Amino acid sequence: MAGGEGTRLRPMTANQPKPLLPVINRPIMEHVLRLLRRHGLTETVVTVQFLAALIRTYFGDGDELGMNLHYATEEMPLGTAGSVKNAADKLRDDRFLVISGDALTDIDLTDMIRFHRESGALVTIGLKRVPNPLEFGIVIVDEQGRVQRFLEKPTWGQVFSDTVNTGIYVMEPEVLDEVATGEAVDWSSDVFPRLLERGAPLYGYVAEGYWEDVGTHESYLKAQSDALSGRVKIDIDAFEMSPGVWRAEGAYVDDEAVLKGPLYIGDYAKVEAGAELREYTVLGSNVVVREGAFLHRAVVHDNVYIGPSANLRGCVIGKNTDVMTGARIEESAVVGDECVIEAEAYVSSGVKIYPFKTVEAGAMVNTSVIWESRGQRTLFGPRGVSGLVNVEITPELCVRLASAYATTLKKGASVVTSRDSSRAARALKRAVISALNAGAIDVLDLEAAPLPVARFHTARTAAVGGIALRTTAGDPQSVDIVFMDADGADLSPADQRKLERVSARQEFRRAFPGEIAELSFPARAVDDYAQELLRCVDMSGVRETGMKVVVDCAGGTSSLVLPSLLGRVGVDVLTVNSRLDDASPTETLAERRRDLQRLSELVSSARAAFGVRFDPVGERIALVDEKGQLINDERALLVVLDLVAAERCRGRVALPVTTTRVAEQVCRFHGVQVVWTATSVDALTAAARGDDMIFAGDGRGGFIVPEFGHTVDGLAAFLRLLGLVARTRLSLSRIGARIPEAKMLKRTVPTPWAAKGAVMRSVIEAAEGYFIDTTDGVRVVTEDGGWALVLPDPSDAVTHLWAESHDMDSAQSLMDHWAAVVERAAGR
Secondary structure, three states, X not given: OEOOOOHHHOOOOOOOOXXXXXXXXXXXXXXXXXXXXXXXXXXXXXXXXXOHHHHXXXXXXXXXXXXXXXXXXXXXXXXXXXXXXXXXXXOOOOOEEEOOOOEEEOOOHHHHHHHHHHHOOOEEEEEEEOOOOOOOEEEEEOOOOEEEEEEEOOOHHHOOOOEEEEEEEEEOHHHHHHOOOOOOOOHHHHHHHHHHHHOOOEEEEEOXXXXXXXXXXXXXXXXHHHHHHOOOOXXXXXXXXXXXXXXXXXXXEOOOOEEOOXXXXXXXXXXXXXXXXXXXXXXXXXXXXXXXXXXXXXXXXXXXXXOOOOEEEOOXXXXXXXXXXXXXXXXXXXXXXXXXXXXXXEEOXXXXXXXXXXXXXXXXXXXXXXXXXXXXXXOEEOOEEEEEEOOOEOHHHHHHHHHHHHHOOOOOOEEEEEEOOOHHHHHHHHHHHHHHHHOOOEEEEEEEOOHHHHHHHHHHOOOOEEEEEEEOOOOOOEEXXXXXXXXXXXXXXXXXXXXXXXXXXXXXXXXXXXHOOOEEOOOOHHHHHHHHHHHHOOOOOHHHHOOEEEEEOOOOHHHHOHHHHHHHHOOEEXXXXXXXXXOOOOOOHHHHHHHHHHHHHHHHHHOOOEEEEEOOOOOOEEEEOOOOOEEOHHHHHHHHHHHHHXXXXXXXXXXXXXXXXXXXXXXXXXXXXXXXXXXXXXXXHHHHOOOOEEEEEOOOOOEEOOOOOOOOOHHHHHHHHHHHHHHHOOOHHHHHHOOOOOOEEEEEEEOOHHHHHHHHHHHHHHOOOOEEEOOOOEEEEOOOOOEEEEEEOOOOOEEEEEEEOOOHHHHHHHHHHHHHHHHHHOOO
């Protein structure tokens, strides 16, 4: 019987049937077939259903085993009896034996058949005494072996024997008449009780040999160790090079390798000098174990690479998997087929990595990777903690992260929570709030609110931090969890690492029942934000100009604030997409382009001063000039910078190092100083807190208005732009016309994680003799003022390059040169 799915053994059985799982480098079913052959049972019918083609392909007609195999395929699962009935046409001639293809045993089948024949039984059930019978069917027999009672998978209160059903039966052909055709029928729960009630001769044979139902990961590892220890008699196709150390054909073991048996080394495996293999380790065929690797009770399937200094204990590694340098895989962990465990990664005890996954270099994985495409090195990316809803970002993850965040704060502290308009964010925020309250943290829930309002409320109240959930920009299937500090800014890298450490250890603080915290809903959060914004931002001259603007709220939460803001400003506003859209909380790139085109048409036809489109959380803006021309994000940064610098004529502005140096020309013309920052949002907000800071922008539609706050705020940027345009009486197109065009290029080069360090070293070496700036990445400045920036991506296996010069040909030449340096170092 070889039709089961083996769900408890996943991910080992995620893409192969349970009978093909190897025990000492041979499928369990092959051990069973060899047992049958030793007892003279060579005519065999194999019932198959789950991934049946793999079993038929592996065993064929059985000729290599000296047997004659036939196959009976089930279109749907028919149960233990139904599957045998499905093969009835080959079983009618004589008594037959039923045995599981996924249980390891050496029971004396010849003696069991003798017992059956001498007792005159209709059915003889193979029985075995086990210490824990809860997972099996219990059977009681009398002194002659006749069955008296059955009970399937009892509780401890129902246990009346330690003798369990092994699923091995000897049967007379007429028992098949008791099984309905084409229906799901089970021997133990359906057929045997009915026969027992009728008084049919059912007997139990208590076997003395070895039997292990390989149904769990623990029993799978136990079967391997029992085989190596000789507790079960199976054929080991290898040479015993020393007591308990088995080496198969073609295997190479260096004399300097350390071997402590019992263990098994498969065909053509290679164990290098300095590697250490300890007790109960099993290596499949073509496995490579590099120097310094340590394996103890590890079961490694075929074609696996174990890198230098890797450490494997009590785990299972699926076939065609690579475990790279210094990776560590702990007790009871299971890694599926064709995975990559990158350098220095750590897979914690009990974790299951499903097939075709990658665990990134340095990642600490303490929860199973099932649907996710990878196990990440760090939780935090450029947008906070991001991932697919209910795949990577689940309620369980939200509870764990919020519990870790609560653990880093003092009991009784307050945290602000908010979300965008999406249903996913609403559901996940509830999990966050529950975990915070359970961790003795009071929650001030703003419900659906623009992210700038959440940041403002966090900074201006007694809250010590905040958590906002929003749909990932451009990806409706994903969500971001944004953690904020007491100033409403994103957590610093140091605080992110602290949160990650607590989450990884899962050492969460739990409140005593009397310390469970409160949940409250601030009543005037939006009004307070609007009032303070209008107080801080200079809006003089706006009402007098009678300006008209077009505003696209993108179906997001900015529509909750704009009415109270614009009603007090005194401008004529045409608003579109101003209702909350919980079904489409973000837009795809195509939808964004479509809406921007519509905004352009509305601005042009309405003869508006300009148009603005907010992102769905009100944090970033896109601009359209009075002619209906879209101003790209990098150009918009220069336009707004020119307006601010022209009005102030002093002070400093903060810009990321990836910004065109045209910005420096604009600032120099107006007597304003540039402070260059790293590209992270945290670096920009930190710089915006400095003295004499009048402006900051990231070149991606994000602007900081320092007189109001130190975080990116699309609503504040819009109001400030209104005031600047009103007072200068200049259109955005005229401002753009007086700013030189940038001659800048950008490129992305795929770079393996393990090569990133070598890439940056190569860039530094190649830049010898040039001026080098290492504010973020490596920026190389040429003698004519051109520059190239090489910056490894913090969350993806790529390296970004920028190049700028006085003309496009020179910029292209710079880009090609440094891209070649990166590609050579990355091994491309």
